Amino acid sequence: MQDSQNTVTLKGLQRVVRMVSFALIFDSFVYGLFSLVYFFSHPRMQHRPEIIFGSNLYWLIIPALLIAASAHAVRERLWEIQKARVSSTETFYRGILFVTILTMSMLDVIGVIGVFVFLSTGNMRFFLIMLLISFSGKFLNYPDSNFIEHKRKEIPLDLKKIP
Secondary structure, three states, X not given: OHHHHHHHHXXXXXXXXXXXXXXXXXXXXXXXXXXXXXXXXXXXXXXXXOOOOOOHHHHHHHHHHHHHHHHHHHHHHHHHHHHOOOOOHHHHHHHHHHHHHHHHHHHHHHHHHXXXXXXXXXXXXXXXXXXXXXXXXXXXXXXXXXXXXXXXXXXXXXXXXXX
């Protein structure tokens, strides 16, 4: 009886981590939907001149790509810091959730910058590029069950026992 309750609790904790991660990925779609509705509901946005590719604005893509490329390394470093604090299953999942939220938030900044630039300039192409970079970084850093199992094996504790 106790073992089945532990399994249910472990699956519940894993589900919470994945649902929060999914919500942080889903907000990229919300940004896109908001921008499309705003673009088509304001006719003056449709008639703004397109920003040329050589514009200084496109230099923001390089730091965005660097942030997205370094997100995995940042997540691993944050996990190394959190790993020292793990003493139970609850603190393990709390640490995984903390690392996931920080990593996804770091990638979310790219999409938010894209939204701000879109609202100020009306440049849909730049916005879509930034949104794609943000979404792909979040998708690649989604904490699937293999990631969680791998991190669980790094901890020397028996995390199946819930206090």
